[in-house]
């Protein structure tokens with residue numbers, strides 16, 4: 659499986675240099691690399707991850723043959739990657755990068771509104787306080803998850 663992953667990473671690298679920056683972004687190739695690395699790390703104990711690696715190999719070979727018409731394969735590409743990411747999230751408990759920040763920002767904002775209306779009696783004061791506490795907590799949790807290798 660190591661070899662499969664290495665080959666895949668090489669293919670992705672080749673793709674990156676062959677297509678435009680814009681298309682790299684559309685295909686989310688940086689994320690694809692992380693996905694491959696995660697799959698490789700779980701594949702020893704997870705048959706699904708092994709199969710996904712094989713799937714990806716075929717998929718990227720196909721992509722390589724279609725680099726002149728990325729738009730025609732974009733929908734399929736997103737589906738392939740989303741399926742794998744949802745497997746990684748459900749089965750291997752990975753979280754999307756920046757998920758906690760988004761989550762705690764919205765919690766902080768709502769609490770800020772509530773406290774702003776009640777305790778401070780000033781909604782304009784509550785929101786920024788709530789928001790900055792939310793950002794502090796969320797960014798901390800994101801950094802922690804990333805350090806533990808739990809992000810995708």
Ligand SMILES: [Zn+2]
Nearest residue numbers: 700704706707
């Ligand atoms: Zn798996």
